[in-house]
Amino acid sequence: MSAEHIYRLLLRAYPPEFRAKYGREMALLFRDQCRESDVRTLGFWVAVIGDVARSAPTLRVEAWRARASENTQTMEVIMKLAAMLTLLLGGVIGILNAAVEWVAASQQSISGTHEVSLVLGALASALLLAAGVAILNRTQRGRQAARLAVLTSLVLIVAARLLFPWMSIFSQLIGIGLPVVLLIALYWPRRASPLGTA
Amino acid sequence: MVRSDQEGAIVTKRQTRRPPEAYLPLPPATFHILLALADGELHGYAIMKGVAARSEGTVRLGPGTLYGTLKRLLEAGLVEEGGERADPERGDERRRYYRLTQLGLSVARAEARRLDAMVRAARRKKLIGVRPA
Numbered sequence: 518m519s520a521e522h523i524y525r526l527l528l529r530a531y532p533p534e535f536r537a538k539y540g541r542e543m544a545l546l547f548r549d550q551c552r553e554s555d556v557r558t559l560g561f562w563v564a565v566i567g568d569v570a571r572s573a574p575t576l577r578v579e580a581w582r583a584r585a586s587e588n589t590q591t592m593e594v595i596m597k598l599a600a601m602l603t604l605l606l607g608g609v610i611g612i613l614n615a616a617v618e619w620v621a622a623s624q625q626s627i628s629g630t631h632e633v634s635l636v637l638g639a640l641a642s643a644l645l646l647a648a649g650v651a652i653l654n655r656t657q658r659g660r661q662a663a664r665l666a667v668l669t670s671l672v673l674i675v676a677a678r679l680l681f682p683w684m685s686i687f688s689q690l691i692g693i694g695l696p697v698v699l700l701i702a703l704y705w706p707r708r709a710s711p712l713g714t715a
Numbered sequence: 716m717v718r719s720d721q722e723g724a725i726v727t728k729r730q731t732r733r734p735p736e737a738y739l740p741l742p743p744a745t746f747h748i749l750l751a752l753a754d755g756e757l758h759g760y761a762i763m764k765g766v767a768a769r770s771e772g773t774v775r776l777g778p779g780t781l782y783g784t785l786k787r788l789l790e791a792g793l794v795e796e797g798g799e800r801a802d803p804e805r806g807d808e809r810r811r812y813y814r815l816t817q818l819g820l821s822v823a824r825a826e827a828r829r830l831d832a833m834v835r836a837a838r839r840k841k842l843i844g845v846r847p848a
Contacts, residue, residue, distance in 0.1 A: 531779070535786065542759050542811055543778040549760045549805065550778075568777025576783050 520556040521548055524565065530573035532580035605649040611642025614687065634681030637673045644670035645695060664700070671696040735821040738791070739829055745784055747774055749793065749815065749823040756797040758810035759785070785813060793819035 524547045528540050547565075554561050615638045648666035651659045674693055741749070744766075751757060751765035762785075763776050776784075788794040797812040815823065838844045 535783075539782040539786065543782055545808055545810065546759045546763065546778045546781070564775070564777065568779045572777070572779030572783045576779075576786075 520551050527565070527569050530569050530577075532577050534580060535576050605646065609642075609646065611645060612639055614685075615639035615642060630680045634677040637677035637680070641670040641673035641677065644673065645699075648699065667696045667699050671700075735818065735825040738793070738822045739826055741822070741826045742784075744774065744776055744780055745788065746823070746826050747776070748781070748784055748788065749819060749826070752794065752813060752815045753820070753823060756812045756814040758802060758812050760805065760810070761802070762813070788819065789813075792816055793822055 521544060525544060528536055528543060531540070556562075615635050618638075619635050644666045648663040648670065651663040651666060671693065674689075674696070678689065678693075747766040747770065748762055750769065751762045754765070757765065759778070759781055763781055766774050766776055785794060789796070793816060794813050795816050797814045799809045799811050801807050801809050834843070
């Protein structure tokens with residue numbers, strides 16, 4: 518087995534993508550080294566194995582980190598898309614729900630607090646809808662507006678819930694669950710983009 | 716052989732346009748590679764030989780350390796590939812050449828200034844430039 522053959526086996530310690538790009542160059546460089554050194558000495562092989570042992574694990578960790586970062590970014594995009602879609606849908610459903618409740622309640626005698634809570638619920642849903650639109654804007658100002666709209670919506674729905682304790686579970690999910698999910702999505706820790714922020 | 720534990724510290728964000736000082740201090744092997752490339756386009760083996768000659772044999776880069784560092788320098792935008800061609804002195808095999816970018820040159824200059832300031836400080840404190848007792 519030639520020295521170069523052994524070195525090609527050692528190259529397997531490096532990440533595949535690194536090997537694909539630099540493997541040929543590294544083998545070429547090793548061949549140059551072999552021409553100018555005595556490959557039969559122990560010192561030569563100690564240096565070769567030492568180099569592989571130092572550099573390969575670092576490059577493996579870097580490759581793993583790069584993959585993990587890509588996965589995190591993909592997860593972040595999926596989460597944001599899901600949050601936006603849910604938000605837009607939730608906003609529409611929330612407004613419709615408030616309208617249906619209003620019609621149903623108006624057929625009976627509707628109390629003042631119930632009336633106010635329905636108005637607050639409709640406003641909160643409209644704000645959720647506005648937040649979804651603001652996020653689609655994808656600018657820093659859009660994100661800030663969305664956060665403000667979501668927070669305000671959350672406050673309104675909590676106020677509506679306090680005024681009208683018999684609020685349906687469905688309304689509470691849309692009014693409280695959605696803003697919370699969206700706030701998590703908006704404040705999800707993320708790395709600074711290498712392309713900078715918009 | 717010089718260990719290059721800090722090699723991983725080289726930042727790999729090409730597009731962030733960080734100032735040259737943000738890359739400092741450079742790991743010794745990285746600075747040696749930038750110094751070698753300051754002479755012009757070189758292939759891997761020429762870089763390795765240049766580093767060994769300049770350091771009088773104290774820094775010997777193996778293929779893994781050399782190409783690992785070059786990969787990071789490429790990703791950071793400090794070095795760029797200059798194409799592939801054969802080196803007439805080393806046979807017909809085509810070799811990939813590397814050269815410094817403007818940012819790479821600025822970073823090498825900034826590191827040289829930093830080291831120069833440290834050497835001047837050591838001299839002022841008479842740690843160097845005086846005969847040992």
